[in-house]
Amino acid sequence: MLRVTRLLVAALLLGAPLVGCAPAAPALSTTWPEPEAAARAVLEAIERRDEDALARLALSEQEFRDHVWPELPAARPERNLPFSYVWGDLRQKSALALAATLARHGGRHYDLLDLRFPGGVTTYPSYAVHRDTVLRVRDDSGTEQELSLFGSMLEQDGRWKVFSYVAD
Structure with missing residues (x-):
């Protein structure tokens, strides 16, 4: 009985730091080490x-929900903007912008010479x-x-991803 009690206490102590911790969001998919890539x-x-x-x-919607949304000012409760509205608006505008880009540039070959971000950088706690x-x-x-084929780029943990196809 003493052995079972010790095992139970050890299991509880080892698991204690995990209580109340939300699982970490999966890393962003399809990212690159530099914006040019x-x-x-x-x-x-x-x-x-x-x-x-x-x-x-x-x-993606899940990446936006897990990585971006929690740190945006729009996510604050006093703003009263539901995630579904913000994501739906971004998704729709991005799809329309991408369709226009494909209509104009699809099938054309371009070599990248360089890129720049004239809109500056907005820094959040994790990106x-x-x-x-x-x-x-x-x-x-x-x-x-x-x-301007897409709008912003997200940089997180030294990795880069397209934010959306809405050219800011």
Whole structure:
């Protein structure tokens, strides 16, 4: 009986730090170590007109819910903005922007020369949002141009992901 009691106490003590702790959200999927790699992936998917790949390159609903939403000012109770409204609005605008981008640029090859974020950076406790992504590219004819094919990029734990296709 003493052995069972000791085992029970040990199990309770080992599990005690876990009580009240929410499980950590899974890491963001389809991320890159630098923003240029993420931008190249978008350019390649646009060239292939690969809507499924483009969807994976941007934040999913679950990623937005787990990683972004809790730290946004809009999530504060006094704002009275439900997650479903904010996500639905972002998703709809992103889908429309992506459709327009594919109609205009789908099938075209662009080489990324560089990128910049003229909208600046907003830092939150666990991530940063780099706003107004502008890509400087060269097309097959050698012409250089600047394109805004997606809006912001999310940086978290040294990894980068497209926030949405809404060009800020």
